[in-house]
Each structure stands twice: as structure tokens, then as C-alpha cells.
Amino acid sequence: MDLLKEVATSVQEETKVRLHRRNVERVLSALLTVNDFWKVIDLSDLPVPAVAGIVKKFIKEGIIFTDDRENILLTQKGYDLVSDLGISPVVDLSCQSCEGRGYPFHIDKEFYRTFVELAKERPTPIRDYDQGAVTPETTVSRVLFIESRGDLAGKDIIVMGAEDDLTGLAVALRRKAKSVLVIDIDERLIEYDNRIFKDLGIENARAMVWDLRKPYGEDMLGKFDVFITDPPETFAAFRAFIGRGIATLKEEGCSGYFGLTLRDSSIFRWKEFQEILINEYGTVITDIVQDFNHYMNWEYHDETRAAEIAPVKRGPRDIWYRSAWYRIETLPGFKRWNEPISDEVFYLDEEGSTT
């Protein structure tokens, strides 16, 4: 049997992460480009357990080796294999000025600088809520993107459950929305935002503690033009963050923004998410910008399953965790999903490993 197909099948059986042959080919391409395991994941666009499984299999087959479990390197057999298969290194031809997003975070320097200054004292990410914040450049770009799509000026906006990114703060700081409501389970973030809103005299924004596992009351349903969120990639969290986000929207033609990553979920799961968005919730996906969101490394990394299953002992030193930026729009007859959610499998399942 073809070696790549064989690796895909055996790693899928072992990890329960769905894989196909070309996923394995992409890992080889990444291995030809970088030596750092975490960067290999980044370039492979696969969940951590899948890349860990593939790398371990390749080590067994003598295709790669690690130098004292620090770096991953191809052996001569590995170089011969990639050459036989005609595999090339990964190329990145995206615009470096906007970090590949298409919206230069520095276009309004005062907005960018003020946000960076305000974000300096932000609370540190905690594992209990799967926190891991995006870079300030990402947050600012999110706002510019939303503004450019006509979803900011004069709009009632809700930012739900990922305020470690301070997206709600940045939206409010832009001072173009009609109103901004920030909700998050983490009291530290709510206090942080409310203090800044008060200090800066931003009167149309407020933040309140809310656990998205709980259904919304009538006061929240159908009240907003736009929702923004960044869920963990389990099905339960997808519904709690995005299903409930859609439920807050006023009418057809309203929009929602969120990040979805391939580091904690597979492309097969994305298909299922997209089916829920289209067939169950009655929305349309208008935009997906791959690798738009760049996450800063989190201090609890050593305690995670990702660290445990990694074939190297060295942790990430650079940005490796990215997610795509999705925009959806409600269509006539869209559904407001607002069921209760249990604690089970909220943050972690077989494809996830970074919590």
C-alpha cells in the first residue's frame, strides 16, 4: 500500500482524528520547511494529535529523527521519499505588511497604539476557560475587517465569551458602534473592560459576567445587529457560542464573526460545523480568511495534552496557533438556537488538546 495512505489510516485509527493521504503529504511538506514541531503543526493545518501521530510514525519508519527531542529533521531516507513523491516546501507569498489578513492593523496608528497601550495590563490567560489571547494586531484587524464590511458604524454589537482577546474593548474604543455589550465568564475581564469604559468615558459600552452554557433570557434574543465570538472547537461550545450568537440577531441580513481553528479540530469537523450553520441555523458563510487570528502562547502549555503527546520536549517559542476568521449572515427563516448545554465535553474532545 502507498506509505502516506497507510500512515493516514493508522494514525486515524490511533487518534480518532479523521485524516486523508494529502494531510500526511502536507506534513512532509512542512517538515521540509521547518524543524520546530509546533511550526510543523502550524504549516500542516491539522489538529495536534494528528501531527504528533504522523511524526511519531515517521520517526519509527526512519524518515525523520529528533535531535535530543528538540528539533525534527529529515533523514536521508526522508529526503529520498519527498524527492520521489515530488513534495515541495511550503511557500508563503502573503502580504507581510498586513500579516496576510488584507487589513493593515497600522492603518489608523492612533487606534492601534491606544489599543496596545490599553491591553498591556490585561489578565493572564487561564486554563479553566481555555483562554489564549490573540495578538493586539489581530484584535485591531478584526475591528477594521468588521468596520469595512459595514457591520460596525451605528450597529448594536454583542461580543460573546472570548474577551481575553479584548475584541469588545477594541470595538468600543473605535467609537463607531451604536452600542457594545461584552459578556464573558471571567470576572477579571469584565472588570478590566468596565474600568476602561469608565476611565475613557465610553458610555455606550458595558460588560457583564455570563456563562454561555446557560440559555439567554428574552431580553437578549433578537436584540443585536452583529455578534462576535471565538469558541473552543467542541460541538457543545460551537452551539453555545455561535448558535446563541445567532439567536441574539435581530433579523435576516444580520452578521456574525468568529474564529475556527484547525489546530484543535479537523477539516471534517469544519464540514459538520458548516452544515449546522447552513442547514440547521439558516445562515450563509460569506467569508473565511485562513490564519487571520494569531494567538500568543499561553503559560499553562506544559500542563496540556498537546505538550504531553508532543514528540519533542521543547515548547512553542513563536506563534504557531492560528485560526480562520469566519463571517456569516442570517437568511430569511433563520433559527434562534438557545438550548441549555451541559459541562460535558465543552472544552476538550479527541481532536482538541490545547486546553
Ligand code: SPD
Ligand atoms: N487553549 C489554547 C487557546 C485557545 C484559544 N481559543 C481559540 C479558539 C479558536 N476558535
